[in-house]
Amino acid sequence: MMIKKKNLLLFFLLLITMDGFCQNYTDWQYRLIPGVSYRFNDHWKVSGEYRYTAQKDFQEFRSSGAEFTVQYNFNKEFSIETGYRFTSSYTADSHRLFGALKYDKELGDFTLFGAMKYQFSTGSFNERYMNDFKEPVQMVREKIGVDYNVPKSKLSFNTSVEIFLKLADDDPIKYNRTRYTIGSAYKFKYGNKLGISVFYDDKYNPKKTDRFVLETKYTLIIDDMIKKIKKNKEKKATQG
Template identity: 60%
Template sequence: MIKKQLLCLIILFLFAFEGLCQNYTDFQGRFIPSVSYRINDKWKIAGQYRYSLQKDFQEFRSSAAQFDIEYNITETISIETGYRFTTSFQEDNHRLFGGIKYDKKFNAFRLFSGIKYQFTTGSFDSRYMKYFERPNHTLREKIGLEYNIPNSKIDLYTSAELFLRLAEDEDPVKINRARYEIGVDYKFKYGNTFGFSFFYDDRTNPRKTDRFVLETKYSLSIDDMLKKIRKNKQKKTEE
């Protein structure tokens, strides 16, 4: 029954966004496998790979590898920092980022938000950054809500995010784009989670290069997997 509900949700999302995407310049896709490990109640490490397509899934856009570390200050507030390397046919870039996140559960609902600063450059060489291309400084502000369908392993969520470009000219803060996202996750056994989401980027540049992006995600929580294995072994021992 749960699998049928998940299939219906996928079909509804696909039909809804197929009509919307006809009004915009590009429909892109991403496949994102990731893995995480919670060392203890405070520390968590994670890594992910992202493969991106553009021009209605017909052309390679970029690939990226990311590593990040998260530290829980309290049960609801955490900080994170990390590094991402992105490569494409046209250029490569490095990204350093750090931020603070808020995460609070209210029965079947979960409220999450965060502020992230990111520094992106094609090279860490000082002459490159000074004479060829200046680094991008961006501040991202995000807020969202997640809902767990009762008696199921399905989570639905939606979020809105604002990208602010930080510059050194007369207008030091510019709105780069707004992002609106909806998605669904399904939790399997042994720490495996599969999900997909759609987001729309509403850009403010003169060319209005707006886009819809379909993300397909798979994640593995190593600590959840180990807990499940230990639990199964304990059951067999008790039997």
């Protein structure tokens, strides 16, 4: 119990530190993300989530959207992921296609993770729209981080840094921003997982607003839930 309290205290100290680091931000935002995932076997996994976002110090609706992904694991360390996201706001809709190569390496209680991601975003797949009105936004994202699993606990902490590079015809590769993230997650029974994190977007363009985002995410892991129910049934059967 004392270990858990110390870890929670550490997490909130990190929040305070980041808050002090981001005194020049002009916007607080919030994301609520309920999701679900299912792993068919050691290789294939599908997931989906809904995202609600608020801005201007949590007071104004920013956007909502849905995302669907498919992941294939080559082994315990390397995997590829592809997916689609649709986002809608009061002013515009957005479509995003993406693909990523992911890496996860367990080192005792720590897990080193990284990802190289390409994303293609557009307001419409109409060719005339993309050529004459607004060209698609293409990004390459490089992410690296570490996750710490508290011994004899279902609690974990994580931190990561992600660099966004914008692709364009006039300038093939252009630095866009860096994202700094810290977070925590807790696994409950029957495949329920709750996470909370904060990230700060440090943007290169001074005309664009940096943002400080609080994110809460709930995920139902269906395969874990099925395994737990099956295990409980088998236990009751043997006891009976």
